[in-house]
Amino acid sequence: MTDGSDVAPSVVRPRRIEWRAATITDVIRETAHAKTLVMDVPNWPGHTAGQHVDVRLTAEDGYQAQRSYSIASAPSRSTLAITIERLDDGEVSPYLTDALGVGDRVELRGPIGGYFVWEPSMGGPLFLVGGGSGIVPLMAMLRTRAALPAPIRGSAPATLLYSSRAWDDVIYRDEVITLAEDPGVNVVQTLTRSQPSGWTGFTRRIDADMLAEVAPAPSLRPHIYICGPTALVETAAQMLVELGHEPARVKTERFGPTG
Amino acid sequence: MADEPIISRGFRGRRAAAGRQSRIPPGQYEERDFPVLSAGPTPHTPLSKWDFTLRAVDGATMKWTWDELQALPHENITRDIHCVTKWTKLDTVWEGISVDTLVGAAAARGVQTAPFIVAYSDGGYTTNLPFDDLAGGKAWIAFGYDGKPLHPEHGGPARLLVPHLYFWKSAKWVRGIQFTAHNEPGFWEVNGYHDRGDPWREQRYTGDP
Ligand SMILES: Cc1cc2nc3c(=O)[nH]c(=O)nc-3n(C[C@H](O)[C@H](O)[C@H](O)COP(=O)(O)OP(=O)(O)OC[C@H]3O[C@@H](n4cnc5c(N)ncnc54)[C@H](O)[C@@H]3O)c2cc1C
Numbered sequence: 001m002t003d004g005s006d007v008a009p010s011v012v013r014p015r016r017i018e019w020r021a022a023t024i025t026d027v028i029r030e031t032a033h034a035k036t037l038v039m040d041v042p043n044w045p046g047h048t049a050g051q052h053v054d055v056r057l058t059a060e061d062g063y064q065a066q067r068s069y070s071i072a073s074a075p076s077r078s079t080l081a082i083t084i085e086r087l088d089d090g091e092v093s094p095y096l097t098d099a100l101g102v103g104d105r106v107e108l109r110g111p112i113g114g115y116f117v118w119e120p121s122m123g124g125p126l127f128l129v130g131g132g133s134g135i136v137p138l139m140a141m142l143r144t145r146a147a148l149p150a151p152i153r154g155s156a157p158a159t160l161l162y163s164s165r166a167w168d169d170v171i172y173r174d175e176v177i178t179l180a181e182d183p184g185v186n187v188v189q190t191l192t193r194s195q196p197s198g199w200t201g202f203t204r205r206i207d208a209d210m211l212a213e214v215a216p217a218p219s220l221r222p223h224i225y226i227c228g229p230t231a232l233v234e235t236a237a238q239m240l241v242e243l244g245h246e247p248a249r250v251k252t253e254r255f256g257p258t259g
Numbered sequence: 260m261a262d263e264p265i266i267s268r269g270f271r272g273r274r275a276a277a278g279r280q281s282r283i284p285p286g287q288y289e290e291r292d293f294p295v296l297s298a299g300p301t302p303h304t305p306l307s308k309w310d311f312t313l314r315a316v317d318g319a320t321m322k323w324t325w326d327e328l329q330a331l332p333h334e335n336i337t338r339d340i341h342c343v344t345k346w347t348k349l350d351t352v353w354e355g356i357s358v359d360t361l362v363g364a365a366a367a368r369g370v371q372t373a374p375f376i377v378a379y380s381d382g383g384y385t386t387n388l389p390f391d392d393l394a395g396g397k398a399w400i401a402f403g404y405d406g407k408p409l410h411p412e413h414g415g416p417a418r419l420l421v422p423h424l425y426f427w428k429s430a431k432w433v434r435g436i437q438f439t440a441h442n443e444p445g446f447w448e449v450n451g452y453h454d455r456g457d458p459w460r461e462q463r464y465t466g467d468p
Binding site: 021054057058063065066107112113238247250255 | 264266267268269270271273274285286296297299301338344383384449451452463466467468
């Protein structure tokens with residue numbers, strides 16, 4: 001907290017984040033339950049990895065529903081990708097995954113959020129912990145990193161600890177494997193429900209031992225981002241603090257199921 | 260940009276039951292669960308080390324230990340709450356102490372109010388509010404939810420409760436209120452979220468009217 005005297009009153013009135021019409025240019029089936037919508041957004045102001053957009057659907061009688069979706073793509077001036085996991089009885093996600101196709105338009109506004117973000121200027125190391133669709137904003141960070149010139153990239157090594165239920169539920173599965181070919185990227189996966197034969201990764205939920213083994217040492221002061229279901233986020237954040245990581249460096253985002 | 264909303268063909272939506280829809284602010288949906296949202300790890304402060312402070316602009320303070328706070332008159336509060344991430348939960352039941360009660364007790368000790376406040380929490384979280392949004396039966400220090408002690412994930416041992424504004428204003432793990440002469444944007448307010456956050460005016464993000 002600061003003392004009243006040293007805070008300058010804000011004078012510039014910020015502009016409203018307007019609704020924009022995005023046109024879907026590609027639909028990628030990631031898993032049986034998750035799809036990526038690639039969209040063309042005219043005059044998109046650009047974004048920072050970790051930010052999200054709000055998507056708005058309007059029914060024929062004017063009823064509207066909104067939900068937030070993390071941006072999956074690296075910053076770009078025109079295209080934007082979001083990845084949606086279908087909740088069978090959800091109001092919005094089944095429409096996004098099932099009803100929309102190339103050429104359809106959808107309204108969104110953003111980019112939103114200034115905390116759960118990573119910019120190359122922040123450097124590394126990065127420790128990313130994701131569960132299920134919680135991978136989405138973390139992927140934006142890894143894609144941002146991958147697009148950097150090699151020397152800068154080298155100064156921001158990244159570790160991804162990624163939890164999915166089964167091999168067929170791994171969102172961005174091929175890309176995650178490709179990313180790990182970069183010597184600066186360490187990908188560790190855990191499959192909590194079932195594993196393919198010959199699986200050498202972890203087979204249990206993220207726990208203290210796993211974090212102690214995988215996370216960069218607290219003395220390296222990694223930037224930590226955790227995203228996924230509440231239970232995963234709560235446990236991982238708690239344990240990382242107990243392992244000696246500074247609470248202020250542990251940033252969390254929760255949007256999956258509770259409990 | 261998009262003046263006329265784009266009709267999403269075939270989208271019906273799941274409206275709240277009759278009589279409830281009018282209590283759902285624009286862009287919100289009715290949630291029956293109680294999702295958790297916070298920016299970092301959940302702090303765990305033992306009650307023996309917990310206290311609550313009101314501090315005036317001139318530095319005059321009044322502090323309550325947990326037991327002292329509990330000795331003040333409790334209120335039961337039933338209100339609808341609205342999270343900026345889009346969920347609204349109707350008829351949530353809380354137990355807490357009115358901010359009016361604290362401010363009244365502090366005034367008797369020379370702790371003066373001011374036009375604005377910053378609420379601050381364990382873990383470093385802050386949020387700013389005009390004092391008018393706390394005074395007159397609009398805000399509480401809440402430590403009970405649904406008849407039980409407030410769970411740490413939801414801000415226990417105690418959180419600020421300001422149900423008429425988006426729920427990030429209801430600072431979890433609250434430890435004190437600092438009066439300020441000027442408005443001093445807090446944690447989310449400097450990170451892209453609206454300064455006041457009235458759900459009925461859909462003041463979600465910086466720049467919203
Ligand atoms: C900042 C932010 C970023 C987000 N980013 C993404 C993203 O990148 N990708 C993504 O897919 N979602 C993301 N979400 C979640 C998204 O906003 C929606 O909540 C989600 O798509 C469900 O919406 P729905 O309308 O389909 O379901 P709703 O109609 O809202 O129904 C959800 C109901 O099911 C419960 N529920 C929620 N998740 C589950 C689940 N997995 N299984 C069972 N029950 C559940 C809820 O408690 C609620 O009662 C994000 C949320 C936030 C706040």
